[in-house]
Amino acid sequence: MNAAQGTVGSDPVILATAGYDHTVRFWQAHSGICTRTVQHQDSVSSPAAPPGPLPGGGPLLSPGGAQVNALEITPDRSMIAAAGYQHIRMYDLNSNNPNPVINYDGVSKNITSVGFHEDGRWMYTGGEDCMARIWDLRSRNLQCQRIFQVNAPINCVCLHPNQAELIVGDQSGAIHIWDLKTDHNEQLIPEPEVSVNSVHIDPDASYMAAVNSSGNCYVWNLTGGIGEEVTQLIPKTKIPAHNRYALQCKFSPDSTLLATCSADQTCKIWRTSNFSLMTELSIKSNNPGETSRGWMWDCAFSGDSQYIVTASSDNLARLWCVETGEIKREYSGHQKAVVCLAFNDSVLG
Amino acid sequence: MDLSKQCNLNWSRIKIVHCTKLDKILCIQNMNHLDSVFGFDFLFCLFVWVSLSAVFVVLGTVSMEQDGEKSHVTSDDTGMCEMVLIDHDVDLEKFNPSSTYGDSGSETQGSNGETQGYVYSQSVDITSSWDFGIRRRSNTAEELSSLFEKKNFRVKSPCSGKQSILSVRLEQCPLQLNNPFNEYSKFDGKGHVGTTATKKIDVYLPLHASQDKLQPMTVVTIANAKVHDLIGLICWQYTSEGREPKLNDNVNAYCLHIAEDDGEVDTDFPPLDSNEPIHKFGFSTLALVEKYSSPGLAAKQSLFVRINAAHGFSLIQVDSMKVTMKDILQKALKRRKGSQRGSGPQYRLEKQSEPNVPVDLDCTLESQSTLEFCLVRENSSRGEEISEEDPQIDIATVQDMLSSHHYKSFKVSMIHRLRFTTDVQLGISGDKVEIDPVTNQKASTKFWIKQKPISIDSELLCACDLAEEKSPSHAIFKLTYLSNHDYKHLYFESDAATVNEIVLKVNYILESRASTARADYFAQKQRKLSRRTSFSFQKEKKSGQQ
Numbered sequence: 102m103n104a105a106q107g108t109v110g111s112d113p114v115i116l117a118t119a120g121y122d123h124t125v126r127f128w129q130a131h132s133g134i135c136t137r138t139v140q141h142q143d144s145v146s147s148p149a150a151p152p153g154p155l156p157g158g159g160p161l162l163s164p165g166g167a168q169v170n171a172l173e174i175t176p177d178r179s180m181i182a183a184a185g186y187q188h189i190r191m192y193d194l195n196s197n198n199p200n201p202v203i204n205y206d207g208v209s210k211n212i213t214s215v216g217f218h219e220d221g222r223w224m225y226t227g228g229e230d231c232m233a234r235i236w237d238l239r240s241r242n243l244q245c246q247r248i249f250q251v252n253a254p255i256n257c258v259c260l261h262p263n264q265a266e267l268i269v270g271d272q273s274g275a276i277h278i279w280d281l282k283t284d285h286n287e288q289l290i291p292e293p294e295v296s297v298n299s300v301h302i303d304p305d306a307s308y309m310a311a312v313n314s315s316g317n318c319y320v321w322n323l324t325g326g327i328g329e330e331v332t333q334l335i336p337k338t339k340i341p342a343h344n345r346y347a348l349q350c351k352f353s354p355d356s357t358l359l360a361t362c363s364a365d366q367t368c369k370i371w372r373t374s375n376f377s378l379m380t381e382l383s384i385k386s387n388n389p390g391e392t393s394r395g396w397m398w399d400c401a402f403s404g405d406s407q408y409i410v411t412a413s414s415d416n417l418a419r420l421w422c423v424e425t426g427e428i429k430r431e432y433s434g435h436q437k438a439v440v441c442l443a444f445n446d447s448v449l450g
Numbered sequence: 451m452d453l454s455k456q457c458n459l460n461w462s463r464i465k466i467v468h469c470t471k472l473d474k475i476l477c478i479q480n481m482n483h484l485d486s487v488f489g490f491d492f493l494f495c496l497f498v499w500v501s502l503s504a505v506f507v508v509l510g511t512v513s514m515e516q517d518g519e520k521s522h523v524t525s526d527d528t529g530m531c532e533m534v535l536i537d538h539d540v541d542l543e544k545f546n547p548s549s550t551y552g553d554s555g556s557e558t559q560g561s562n563g564e565t566q567g568y569v570y571s572q573s574v575d576i577t578s579s580w581d582f583g584i585r586r587r588s589n590t591a592e593e594l595s596s597l598f599e600k601k602n603f604r605v606k607s608p609c610s611g612k613q614s615i616l617s618v619r620l621e622q623c624p625l626q627l628n629n630p631f632n633e634y635s636k637f638d639g640k641g642h643v644g645t646t647a648t649k650k651i652d653v654y655l656p657l658h659a660s661q662d663k664l665q666p667m668t669v670v671t672i673a674n675a676k677v678h679d680l681i682g683l684i685c686w687q688y689t690s691e692g693r694e695p696k697l698n699d700n701v702n703a704y705c706l707h708i709a710e711d712d713g714e715v716d717t718d719f720p721p722l723d724s725n726e727p728i729h730k731f732g733f734s735t736l737a738l739v740e741k742y743s744s745p746g747l748a749a750k751q752s753l754f755v756r757i758n759a760a761h762g763f764s765l766i767q768v769d770s771m772k773v774t775m776k777d778i779l780q781k782a783l784k785r786r787k788g789s790q791r792g793s794g795p796q797y798r799l800e801k802q803s804e805p806n807v808p809v810d811l812d813c814t815l816e817s818q819s820t821l822e823f824c825l826v827r828e829n830s831s832r833g834e835e836i837s838e839e840d841p842q843i844d845i846a847t848v849q850d851m852l853s854s855h856h857y858k859s860f861k862v863s864m865i866h867r868l869r870f871t872t873d874v875q876l877g878i879s880g881d882k883v884e885i886d887p888v889t890n891q892k893a894s895t896k897f898w899i900k901q902k903p904i905s906i907d908s909e910l911l912c913a914c915d916l917a918e919e920k921s922p923s924h925a926i927f928k929l930t931y932l933s934n935h936d937y938k939h940l941y942f943e944s945d946a947a948t949v950n951e952i953v954l955k956v957n958y959i960l961e962s963r964a965s966t967a968r969a970d971y972f973a974q975k976q977r978k979l980s981r982r983t984s985f986s987f988q989k990e991k992k993s994g995q996q
Contacts, residue, residue, distance in 0.1 A: 113615045132623060140646065219601075263600040263603050264598075264600070282599065306604075326603070327600060327604070329600075403616045407613075407614070429620060433635060433636075435636075436636060447615045449613055
């Protein structure tokens with residue numbers, strides 16, 4: 102992809118954060134400098150906003166809140182998707198165009214989760230309207246092509262490494278596995294009535310992890326999933342990871358670690374060999390009188406699994422060393438809580 | 451549902467609900483027929499579509515069935531999405547495409563070779579754009595199958611524990627510039643280009659000996675920042691860029707002045723008001739200046755040792771606390787007129803608080819923990835009548851004291867901000883200190899300070915200290931006084947002798963008056979000093995910035 106000099110897309114390391122202050126910020130991860138800020142809300146009053154319709158056609162509507170719930174970079178690093186209330190906006194990473202180049206509208210309520218097929222052919226989303234959708238990225242069609250409906254608002258969607266099965270977690274506590282080819286679907290409910298907040302499968306497709314509002318982290322072994330085989334889930338373990346809501350879980354790129362983020366101000370890193378705790382990354386204050394500094398909302402590992410970036414509601418994102426738990430960098434600039442991030446790090450060699 | 455009716459209504463292909471597969475096929479066929487009949491009468495189509503879609507939006511249902519032989523097209527209330535449940539049993543060989551069908555050939559022909567009947571997933575296509583031709587969906591079932599084919603995820607390049615680019619960069623750049631001004635980074639407008647109003651400013655930085663040529667630093671701020679925020683942003687960027695020398699951690703130590711394009715600071719104007727928004731000012735060239743950039747040396751408190759003697763006291767100036775008591779005694783004796791070494795009566799020093807205990811002359815002043823002593827003749831004690839042998843001693847002391855209260859005027863230079871000086875006449879007496887401008891200034895266009903005469907009552911004087919003694923011809927002292935509940939500092943310069951004389955004189959007055967203003971001032975200084983030593987430099991991050 103031909104990236105313009107000095108644009109976010111021209112850097113092999115891309116870090117983006119977003120949250121409640123209506124901006125998406127891009128950072129130079131190793132120095133902590135903010136290199137680009139994109140206003141997520143269409144600000145009509147700003148004198149710098151270019152007039153006229155946006156590319157892609159149609160007026161841009163963003164009434165009622167422009168918070169960003171989820172961020173995801175396309176696999177070819179050409180765009181970033183920001184999912185919010187009733188829309189998904191794609192911003193160009195290879196230019197400094199402040200406006201979204203594609204705007205998917207016409208969905209109701211918050212989109213809570215977004216992701217891509219590894220070849221960039223289609224995008225998947227999940228939202229509060231109880232639907233998971235597939236969107237064709239190759240056409241300019243702004244409607245989704247497929248829907249999978251469940252009975253409760255969807256919090257998280259995750260794509261199996263086989264690129265053909267979608268895992269959906271909803272607020273009723275159910276986890277659905279949707280076979281995209283056959284439309285076959287299965288449910289499992291690790292803890293009834295407790296909202297599932299995040300699901301993730303490791304790159305080797307050996308494990309699936311899910312965290313819920315009880316603070317528990319459930320892990321299954323995965324088998325099958327190739328060719329005609331349907332993926333089988335065998336319960337492996339339950340980790341009582343946090344004593345407050347668990348908000349996010351992520352496996353490291355080398356599959357040796359699992360990170361869980363929580364409202365208890367910590368992100369815990371577990372070894373997948375035995376699911377013991379390796380490191381606790383905490384933003385708790387040393388002052389016993391001080392109330393919570395903020396929730397840990399999201400996290401992402403670096404390409405070699407040595408570092409992890411976290412987003413928290415104290416307006417900061419931080420880079421930590423996974424092994425020592427030391428804070429290496431702070432990314433400061435957001436004026437409100439940072440609830441999601443996207444990290445694309447390249448590996449050498 | 452009556453098929454013909456459905457077809458009439460559905461010419462715009464909004465919805466088919468719960469048809470059997472056959473019905474569906476027929477519908478499609480009929481609709482195409484309709485299409486060719488009506489041609490492309492745009493406005494008519496538009497009108498009908500709008501009215502019908504209104505009807506169907508109201509009637510919208512969503513359904514999903516996974517079993518059975520039905521194929522369903524469903525749509526939600528917005529009419530923007532649809533889903534087709536693929537029914538593998540559709541056998542399109544039964545379907546006879548008519549000639550009006552258009553370019554269907556290429557898409558149906560592939561069905562014959564497939565092991566299972568592929569689904570003609572190309573259902574009615576709802577678009578929000580004004581497109582009324584039949585739009586063949588590009589996803590045929592064949593393509594759908596390939597779109598959602600399971601990939602063999604086990605075949606992938608091994609993750610061989612190589613480093614990521616981030617790790618490499620972190621190694622090369624080990625320190626996050628722990629920037630004390632991070633909270634101001636949010637005013638950086640560089641990332642906001644095109645979205646928010648920003649202002650580009652060239653800032654000249656404090657000039658230092660190593661720089662012979664001034665080069666401004668370009669800063670882009672968001673326009674609604676205040677001057678105070680801009681100063682913070684400038685400090686942040688300066689520190690981020692690793693410039694030397696390091697700035698004072700405190701943003702309040704700096705102010706912004708308007709500057710010429712070549713970097714010369716325009717002293718005709720006072721510094722920009724911290725609270726004003728930056729967009730109020732049209733200036734694009736500014737200079738960052740330290741406030742009160744006169745002397746810069748924290749004026750050390752002049753050290754005076756008070757030597758009490760019969761009927762009065764003397765002030766002996768010392769350089770440091772490390773001076774020996776022997777030196778002090780010698781200085782005290784020297785002050786006395788007519789004293790000769792080795793001759794005359796011997797004297798000893800006692801701490802004022804410890805009568806009859808002679809001070810060990812080899813000890814330092816520091817070890818005494820006091821600055822007040824008493825000069826006592828050997829073999830006598832304080833307050834004894836002075837013998838007639840040395841009648842002049844006390845007179846000297848008294849004279850010192852009295853003369854300090856006499857009015858004397860000095861011609862000195864008063865130092866303003868930016869080292870700009872004015873000539874003044876300093877009149878000092880026991881009652882007050884007066885500062886009057888000398889009117890015969892050299893014609894100077896930069897004379898922007900209308901120096902008003904200042905009169906300070908002695909009761910309000912707090913301190914007078916030597917600030918700098920560069921050479922016999924150049925010394926600076928600082929005068930501190932209380933004005934409206936604030937401590938104000940004035941700096942003056944002159945030759946060393948004059949400066950020392952003034953400092954001594956004022957200190958005599960201060961000592962003898964022992965005013966409350968002075969006592970309060972020292973108490974406050976002491977508090978500040980003790981606070982500073984316990985101050986922790988680990989800044990806590992604030993949550994909820996403004």
